[in-house]
Amino acid sequence: MLFDTRPKSKREDFFDRDKEIEELKDVILHKDFAAVLGIRKIGKTSLVKVTLNELPDHISLSINLGKIGSKKSYPMDTFSRIFIEGAVETLRKYTFAGKVSKIIANRLGIDPSDILELN
Ligand SMILES: Nc1ncnc2c1ncn2[C@@H]1O[C@H](COP(=O)(O)OP(=O)(O)OP(=O)(O)O)[C@@H](O)[C@H]1O
Ligand SMILES: [Mg+2]
Structure with a gap:
């Protein structure tokens, strides 16, 4: 759009x-x-x-480092959490369930990520 x-x-x-x-x-x-x-x-x-x-x-993996903010150092588990969030999103996108959601979204003419959000 x-x-x-x-x-x-x-x-x-x-x-x-x-x-x-x-x-x-x-x-x-x-x-x-x-x-x-x-x-x-x-x-x-x-x-x-x-x-x-x-x-x-x-296959892409997105990690939103913006969530860390502008701190010069941060705990490792903060990074791990953000990394895992990205990995989960990637799995959603590329697994069978993710692909089915995409096909349904295309048929309905809506954004596939809206369906993935619901999941
Ligand atoms: N060449 C372009 N054609 C159409 N829309 C564009 C173009 N460049 C930027 N936009 C629009 O401008 C907005 C900002 O784009 P985008 O989020 O990709 O920029 P960004 O540089 O990643 O921003 P940020 O600095 O916030 O990370 C979006 O709505 C995007 O669709
Ligand atoms: Mg950006």
């Missing part, structure tokens, strides 16, 4: 970043490392989401 304030995940909704998408794809396919940097709301998360969406053979 064009005026959705959330990050985009489809190329057709994400404008004028074809070059960046191809560059990031190339880095991932070469098993290289990339950091996507930029000012707030420039489209960093969207770039990563759109790119990964076009690489269906790859």
